[in-house]
Amino acid sequence: MKISTHTGGGVMTLTLADPENRNALGGALLRELLGAIDAAEADDSVRVVVVTNEGHIFSAGADLNESAAGESYTERMAELFSRIVNSPKPFVGRIAGHAVAGGVGLACSMDISIAVAAAKFGFTEVRVGVAPAIISTVCLPKMTRADAAAAFLRGNRFLAPQAASLGLINAAVGADELDARVDEVVADLLLGAPSAMAATKQLLTRVPALPFEEAMAWASELSGRLFGSDEAKEGMTAYLEKRRPNWAPDA
Numbered sequence: 134m135k136i137s138t139h140t141g142g143g144v145m146t147l148t149l150a151d152p153e154n155r156n157a158l159g160g161a162l163l164r165e166l167l168g169a170i171d172a173a174e175a176d177d178s179v180r181v182v183v184v185t186n187e188g189h190i191f192s193a194g195a196d197l198n199e200s201a202a203g204e205s206y207t208e209r210m211a212e213l214f215s216r217i218v219n220s221p222k223p224f225v226g227r228i229a230g231h232a233v234a235g236g237v238g239l240a241c242s243m244d245i246s247i248a249v250a251a252a253k254f255g256f257t258e259v260r261v262g263v264a265p266a267i268i269s270t271v272c273l274p275k276m277t278r279a280d281a282a283a284a285f286l287r288g289n290r291f292l293a294p295q296a297a298s299l300g301l302i303n304a305a306v307g308a309d310e311l312d313a314r315v316d317e318v319v320a321d322l323l324l325g326a327p328s329a330m331a332a333t334k335q336l337l338t339r340v341p342a343l344p345f346e347e348a349m350a351w352a353s354e355l356s357g358r359l360f361g362s363d364e365a366k367e368g369m370t371a372y373l374e375k376r377r378p379n380w381a382p383d384a
Contacts, residue, residue, distance in 0.1 A: 151187075154196065181319050191232040213239075214239075217242040221327070225315060237256060237265075237296075324377075367380075
């Protein structure tokens with residue numbers, strides 16, 4: 134198995150567990166990740182998905198040994214990023230090691246990512262004769278054009294604090310702080326209503342891509358549906374009654 138899975142307390146944790154191969158995104162690992170996403174989305178008890186790693190490397194990107202043998206990852210890699218971005222459930226990256234090339238793309242596909250400060254990031258594709266094509270779809274929306282040009286074209290590596298300043302991740306913290314910061318994020322996410330979280334993920338991707346009037350029309354229709362939903366009725370009633378809504382874990 135290339136990943137390990139643990140579910141409890143509303144959280145499914147997916148751990149990249151192929152450190153001998155630097156958690157490279159080979160065919161088997163990609164298939165297992167996609168299967169785990171299927172399982173998470175089919176399980177109503179799973180409210181949040183956390184993706185992390187064994188070893189000192191989060192992911193070294195595409196498995197170049199398999200690539201040299203002729204296996205193409207293009208469609209499966211694209212499917213993985215698309216599934217994470219479009220999933221109704223929030224994904225949190227617990228980046229406990231270095232992330233380069235496709236590994237940066239995996240970190241960027243998360244809704245929220247926290248990395249250890251010592252982790253190195255880099256768009257190294259140009260140095261092996263390719264371009265950060267597929268990962269650009271999840272990285273470019275988080276970066277300025279100037280920052281992206283420098284990072285993509287130079288192909289150099291940089292530490293997690295710079296990755297945070299570029300918008301690739303949300304924060305870089307000491308190794309002894311990582312679990313507490315991730316737990317804090319997860320605790321906040323568990324307080325959100327499931328359908329509201331799914332709708333919020335939709336608007337984060339759809340609104341920036343639409344012309345203003347179309348975005349306003351779409352957002353207005355979405356808002357109307359949400360305000361009329363059972364979740365909204367429960368949430369507002371719970372607020373007025375000064376109690377937790379029925380989807381939130383006990384304090």
